[in-house]
Amino acid sequence: MLKIDNLHAEIDGKAILKGLSLEVNPGEIHAIMGPNGAGKSTLGYVLGGRPGYEVTAGSVTFDGQDLLEMAANERAAAGLFLGFQYPVEIPGVSNVQFLREALNAQRATRDEKPLSGGEFLKLARAQAAALEMDAEMLKRPVNVGFSGGEKKRNEMVQMGVIDPKFAILDETDSGLDIDALRIVGDGINRIMRKPDKAVLLITHYQRLLDYVKPDFVHVLADGRITRTGGAELAHELEREGYTQVAA
Amino acid sequence: MATKNAEAHAAVAKKYEWGFATDIEQDFAPKGLSEDTVRYISAKKNEPEWMLDWRLKAFRLWQTMEAPDWAKLNIPSIDYQDAYYYAEPKAKATIASLDELDPEILRTYQKLGIPIEEQKVLAGVEGARKVAVDAVFDSVSVATTFRAELEAAGVIFRSISEAIREYPDLVRKWLGKVVPQHDNYFATLNCAVFSDGTFVYIPEGVRCPMELSTYFRINAENTGQFERTLIVADKGAYVSYLEGCTAPMRDENQLHAAVVELVALDDAEIKYSTVQNWYPGDENGVGGIYNFVTKRALCQGKRSKVSWTQVETGSAVTWKYPSCVLNGEDSVGEFYSVAVTNNRQQADTGTKMIHNGKGSRSTIVSKGISAGRSDNTYRGLVKVAPGAEGVRNFTQCDSLLLSDQCGAHTVPYIEVRNPSAQIEHEATTSKISEDQLFYAMSRGLDQEAAVALIVNGFAREVLQQLPMEFAVEAQKLLGISLEGSVG
Numbered sequence: 001m002l003k004i005d006n007l008h009a010e011i012d013g014k015a016i017l018k019g020l021s022l023e024v025n026p027g028e029i030h031a032i033m034g035p036n037g038a039g040k041s042t043l044g045y046v047l048g049g050r051p052g053y054e055v056t057a058g059s060v061t062f063d064g065q066d067l068l069e070m071a072a073n074e075r076a077a078a079g080l081f082l083g084f085q086y087p088v089e090i091p092g093v094s095n096v097q098f099l100r101e102a103l104n105a106q107r108a109t110r111d112e113k114p115l116s117g118g119e120f121l122k123l124a125r126a127q128a129a130a131l132e133m134d135a136e137m138l139k140r141p142v143n144v145g146f147s148g149g150e151k152k153r154n155e156m157v158q159m160g161v162i163d164p165k166f167a168i169l170d171e172t173d174s175g176l177d178i179d180a181l182r183i184v185g186d187g188i189n190r191i192m193r194k195p196d197k198a199v200l201l202i203t204h205y206q207r208l209l210d211y212v213k214p215d216f217v218h219v220l221a222d223g224r225i226t227r228t229g230g231a232e233l234a235h236e237l238e239r240e241g242y243t244q245v246a247a
Numbered sequence: 248m249a250t251k252n253a254e255a256h257a258a259v260a261k262k263y264e265w266g267f268a269t270d271i272e273q274d275f276a277p278k279g280l281s282e283d284t285v286r287y288i289s290a291k292k293n294e295p296e297w298m299l300d301w302r303l304k305a306f307r308l309w310q311t312m313e314a315p316d317w318a319k320l321n322i323p324s325i326d327y328q329d330a331y332y333y334a335e336p337k338a339k340a341t342i343a344s345l346d347e348l349d350p351e352i353l354r355t356y357q358k359l360g361i362p363i364e365e366q367k368v369l370a371g372v373e374g375a376r377k378v379a380v381d382a383v384f385d386s387v388s389v390a391t392t393f394r395a396e397l398e399a400a401g402v403i404f405r406s407i408s409e410a411i412r413e414y415p416d417l418v419r420k421w422l423g424k425v426v427p428q429h430d431n432y433f434a435t436l437n438c439a440v441f442s443d444g445t446f447v448y449i450p451e452g453v454r455c456p457m458e459l460s461t462y463f464r465i466n467a468e469n470t471g472q473f474e475r476t477l478i479v480a481d482k483g484a485y486v487s488y489l490e491g492c493t494a495p496m497r498d499e500n501q502l503h504a505a506v507v508e509l510v511a512l513d514d515a516e517i518k519y520s521t522v523q524n525w526y527p528g529d530e531n532g533v534g535g536i537y538n539f540v541t542k543r544a545l546c547q548g549k550r551s552k553v554s555w556t557q558v559e560t561g562s563a564v565t566w567k568y569p570s571c572v573l574n575g576e577d578s579v580g581e582f583y584s585v586a587v588t589n590n591r592q593q594a595d596t597g598t599k600m601i602h603n604g605k606g607s608r609s610t611i612v613s614k615g616i617s618a619g620r621s622d623n624t625y626r627g628l629v630k631v632a633p634g635a636e637g638v639r640n641f642t643q644c645d646s647l648l649l650s651d652q653c654g655a656h657t658v659p660y661i662e663v664r665n666p667s668a669q670i671e672h673e674a675t676t677s678k679i680s681e682d683q684l685f686y687a688m689s690r691g692l693d694q695e696a697a698v699a700l701i702v703n704g705f706a707r708e709v710l711q712q713l714p715m716e717f718a719v720e721a722q723k724l725l726g727i728s729l730e731g732s733v734g
Contacts, residue, residue, distance in 0.1 A: 092708070
């Protein structure tokens with residue numbers, strides 16, 4: 001589904017990713033772990049299509065398409081979802097308006113009919129309920145005045161509504177208390193744990209992986225994947241630290 | 248003698264018939280501005296003597312005045328002699344079909360979802376008018392129904408030329424009472440040469456049964472560059488008035504100097520909404536309309552209320568300060584504004600809230616959006632007279648920058664001469680963030696849609712003041728005005 005080959009990327013002339021390769025197949029959940037500054041978020045942004053990051057070598061294909069040639073919104077329409085570490089506030093725009101416009105823009109790109117207001121609201125309310133988020137929150141401006149945990153939960157509501165093929169979740173567990181962690185973990189499983197979907201979980205900590213069992217765990221250090229293993233690798237990292245394991 | 252008279256009559260009749268039937272050439276006033284021009288216009292309108300005198304007085308005054316230069320605007324000097332001051336709309340350049348229209352304008356029409364027949368009218372396609380009236384209103388009789396309904400309610404809704412002839416006492420009582428003839432250079436010019444406009448009178452206790460909007464949309468084509476509007480809401484009356492047109496008018500008049508006067512008596516309320524998107528000129532600032540408007544409301548009565556809402560996206564230069572003179576006790580003035588400037592556009596806009604009445608209150612919410620190499624200034628005055636006890640004002644000015652070459656300026660003037668006044672002023676300036684853009688795009692919106700969404704969110708407080716149908720068009724318009732302004 002996603003194939004990253006020898007990816008090099010830099011920002012402001014500073015090399016961050018230095019030959020990263022990774023292949024994710026349908027039905028798989030991959031966790032990327034690593035120390036601060038290893039390039040985890042950069043990987044998410046490069047895959048999501050954020051301007052400012054320059055790919056200097058390598059390739060990324062998504063379902064056979066050259067991902068790097070596509071604008072961020074085209075990637076979204078192709079089925080890629082980026083869950084933000086710091087979800088952004090958009091004052092004056094309600095969650096409902098934001099998400100409905102976004103979803104219908106994606107649908108238009110795929111030549112699908114737009115969802116009516118009623119259809120959309122039903123979908124959004126169901127997702128909010130599944131994530132134990134008050135439906136009133138849907139009327140509030142996007143992420144404005146939300147707590148850290150609410151923002152992350154809101155990301156999952158968006159993911160549920162958009163129903164992507166492939167999700168990159170950048171530190172979705174940060175800022176969550178124990179209960180919220182479980183709710184978000186359940187959400188990821190419910191929405192994404194399917195034979196035709198895949199997930200790339202970017203995280204510092206092992207704790208989210210108690211809820212979302214990864215098929216593969218990769219250690220990202222200094223812009224490259226230095227080790228790959230199964231779920232047990234996360235426990236090893238937790239015990240021994242990155243310096244030991246990544247070296 | 249009798250023969251002579253008959254001859255004269257015949258000549259007059261003939262001339263009239265001729266004048267009536269001809270088009271284009273005969274409907275221009277001679278080029279330039281003189282007393283003759285003023286007389287020509289007044290005669291064209293069959294105006295009574297007092298009206299002509301009033302115009303001439305203004306013209307003589309205007310000759311002694313100089314164009315103001317205190318605004319933060321860079322305006323090339325205007326040759327007032329090199330312009331026509333009266334041209335019937337028939338003289339508007341016509342084209343045979345939409346195919347001849349600038350594709351850019353056509354594309355904008357389509358984006359706004361304007362029906363094809365209406366597009367033809369806006370573009371000035373030959374012979375399209377009648378069809379469009381039918382298309383918009385189903386049939387002319389519907390418009391007549393509107394008129395009948397208004398008349399049954401006692402509402403007077405006329406072109407100002409008609410009103411001057413039909414309701415001279417009412418017009419005379421209020422014309423120039425809110426914006427006096429000597430008010431400012433452009434207002435004085437308007438007094439001398441105003442071409443047409445609208446008169447509205449809502450009698451005591453009447454709530455105008457409809458928003459005076461769709462009807463106006465037809466009439467809008469007939470209003471010239473020196474528009475004059477007078478709205479009087481008698482005691483306890485209410486009216487919502489919508490001005491403007493959300494499609495880009497292909498307008499060859501460079502200078503627009505309108506005057507709008509509103510009068511609200513005891514317990515009356517006027518809601519005045521404007522969406523303005525005249526031609527802003529090209530990316531290099533060539534062409535475009537100069538929009539020098541004087542809009543003012545007299546909240547004369549106790550508990551009277553006037554609310555101005557404006558969405559300004561067009562014109563090369565905008566100079567406009569819709570204001571409220573709050574004379575009545577506990578009267579209320581509101582000003583909600585969104586001003587967008589892109590490319591080389593310049594806008595200097597804001598409001599004046601003059602608190603003379605005890606307990607009068609005002610609210611100012613201004614949202615300035617600057618892109619390209621444009622300049623956007625909020626200029627506002629809050630003034631409290633010595634005798635006005637218990638005045639309150641709240642002002643909020645927010646600026647959003649979309650490029651690093653544009654300017655946003657906030658110039659608030661506050662003059663308080665009564666210690667009991669409570670005046671609050673908040674101002675923010677922010678730049679549209681790459682985080683916001685990327686976030687919206689990563690959810691599936693293309694760049695233009697993302698900018699439009701963020702900008703609309705920024706302007707929401709103001710847009711929600713607009714009547715529903717207008718708000719939707721205004722939202723689309725904000726997006727269109729800012730196309731290509733980021734990245």
